[in-house]
Amino acid sequence: MSDQEKDLLKVKLDQLQCHFTWGPQKENIDLDDLQQRLEDTIQTNVKSRGRSYNQLAFVNCLQGNCEEAIQNLQEAEKILKENHEDEFEKRIIVTYGNRSWVNYHMGQLTETQSYLDKLERICQQFPDASRYTAMIPEVYGEKGWSLLKTAAQYYEDAKECFKKALEEDADNIEWNFDFATVLSRLETFSGTSESYKPPQSMKQLRRVLELDPDHAEAMVLLALKLQECNQTEEALELVEGALQKSPDLPHVIRYAAKFYRLKRDVGKAVDLLKKGLEITPNSTILHHQIGVCYRKKLLSLNKKPQSKRPSDPAFQQRAELIELCKYHFKKAFEPRPLTFIRAQLDYARICSLNGEYAEAEEMYNNLLQLEGLRPENRQEICADFGLFELREKKSESKAITHFLEGMKVNYNSKERKRCRDNLMTITERHLRRNGRDSKAHGVLGSMNQLDGKKREAIENFAKASELDPDNEEYLSALCELRLSIEADNDCPNKS
Template sequence: MSAVSKNSLRSSLLQLECYFTWTLLKQDVELDELEERLGHQHEFFTKSRITICNLLSYISHLKGSNEKALAHLQKAEEEIKRCHPEEIGRRSIVTWGNYAWVYYHMERYEDAQRYVSKVENTCKELPSTPQLKAQFPEICAEEGWALMKFGKKYFGRAKVCFEDALQREPDNPEFNAGYAITVYRLECPFNSHGQALQLLQRAVELDPENTFIVVLLALKLQDMQRTEEGERYIKAALKQAPALPYTLRYAAKFYRRKGEVGKAVELLRKALAVTPNPAILHHQLAVCYRSELNQLREAVRYPPAEQVDKLIQLSISHFKAAIDKNPKFFFCHMDLAKMYVEAKRYEEAEEIFQKAFQINILSHSDKQLLHYLYASFKHFDTKEEPEAIEHYLEALKAQKSSLYFAKCRDALKRLLEQRIQRGSRDATDFGRLGFVYHLCGDTQEAIRRYKQALALHPDNEEYLSALCELRLSISS
């Protein structure tokens, strides 16, 4: 192929709507864990198999196995022929786009061009003005599902995809389900003014046999203190799909939060018998054992040490199993670190915290939580106050409108005041306390603390600038 033809092919490939043009980055997921999870979903979710096959193909490519990628695309084609025999061209646009890209990476340029042409010929049947995704809302939906699989960093984009799909087909059950799930995951769990409850109810009305949506609706009702109503949905889902791992997992979460930990463990054990390795199941089991430990301590003033140690060890072992399966499982790192602290195994807690700092897909809220928990660990457990202060400050930089912002601010304020009460003459302590009072909205106290900092460190530009800003805010 000539250089001109190759450039032309490359230009055509970039116009395709497929996984290779949707900016799904391999560094944002644990590929082996996602591949295994999708394998289980292919077995249990018959309605999603085309999307799953396309995703498995893309993952195989990312892992360097293009022959395996082609095999998954062949399965996707078989599913399209089986499920949409009257719309093969329309339903194959994404799959053919993936074929073209895989062949391009294999340097089989004629095959790549052949699949580009198949997409172009299918699209010629459309009016020329609207965009491709406006004509084919199922492409928007498939992009939405793919984005969701790559983690919460992509949820906002996924939401937009499902919104676009619903503009064309507002009553489509699949599009409503995808939209409801993304909004549910983006919303604060206990947000009584959000959209998730209404959207999940709508999705269940359109597809009452989709037990994945049914159990999410049950959990949302539980969030809203409507536990009895939620449990009716849980029981219906378990009756309809008693061996589906996802139904079992979310039902277990429901019963754990209800306080029925034994029942939750039983459901998770059933799920693990069907799919023995998923990280999320090990994580949920570990959380159950932690909840059982908390219940024991609430029920008995001095619980038997042997029983406490057993529950701690069970929890730790399952948290570790989850991280082994998915090394980027951030919340599991936090849970394991806290459990090591619980067991006073501080060196192991430190190791887990350091591994968490290396995870490259953390959101601003994740970073804030990490710095806050690590600061608390340094503050209260290892008594390393300077390090605690630094990480409280880092947490405050991450995100202002959150629960952990207030917790960090208040914890740092108490720590700095304690240091000053103990006789600290470090200007930095006074300056940082001024900064914290400024965050609290107490301008007068902030000014007083910055003045004290300047008395200890005259002509400090940072303190002078802060004082000037505060005084101007009063006079304006």
């Protein structure tokens, strides 16, 4: 095959709907962790095996294991034939797309074309399909699931996929549950539209249980939402029922453990999580949740008078809990350095609590180097790093820098508000001591500017410049703001 024919083949491949064209690529996926999670899902969740093998093939191909990827795709095809015989051609589109790509990466270009030919024949039966792919519910559903499985920055896209799938097949249990899951997760993220509404996921989870009253994962997820709304009696019944129906399903164990931890039954939560680790020993989520449980015990212990004598039982218990927290948080984030931000922040907080400032500072600096973070994650890193500099390192100037960096992320979240509130506390304290503090007025000017309050920003920068006339930063900010206001006045219809 000539280079021109190969390039033409690549153009065709780029038109496919499959894991190789859906966005997440090698640079922004924790591949080893995703591989482990997919293998765990294959082991423990029969319903998800076909799509898990499909995504695992993609991961293996990115890692250079193309022969294993072919085996994964053969398993996916076998499962689809066994479980979805009546709608096999609808379900196989993504698998054949992946197979085309893997063969292409292996240099098997004739095989690549043969799978493109298969896709072309399948797509002819769908009126709105393109030559090689059809955006039908089965494709939207698998795309949504793969994005949901990859990382938090893809949840919004996953939600839209499930909505599309349900538009044509409103009673599909699988997509209804996946839609409920992504809604539930987005509701926990500060700044998302879901976080400002009454939980939409509750209605969606009840819909799943209408379609399948024995859906244990839906039961425990609904229980957590009910717990948030203080409907504890129904929540407890759901958790107990789910554990009876699916006592060995890791997701059920994990959500049930969270329920008991929030119920302040930390011992029961730890017991459940340890049972989960027996089933999936490499689960990063379970390790993180165990760390959170031990931290809860540690913080409770810290409320009591502390002894500095190593022979004291309370001193020993505190030291043991700190090591347990660090161990489990580390087990959670080491396989997921790009995506498990919360576990890394939790580890840094424990280091800070234990006076291990160099390790905490290194963790914060590493986190700030990451790209492609959700905006509230970056804001949280800045807020935490700022408080660390303020409280532990006693560096107010560095703290201010980090809080302002958090505010620069233009995303309305509680983490941005946390950065702003800390800056206000600092500036108000300075101005109470000295109303002519130029730095305090400069910080207020920066905050006003980041909040879009240009005239207030000009007032504060003008005051700061009056008090510190040689400060080029204040003069530059003033000039920029005045030019911006002049431009706004020249364009009165500008939104």
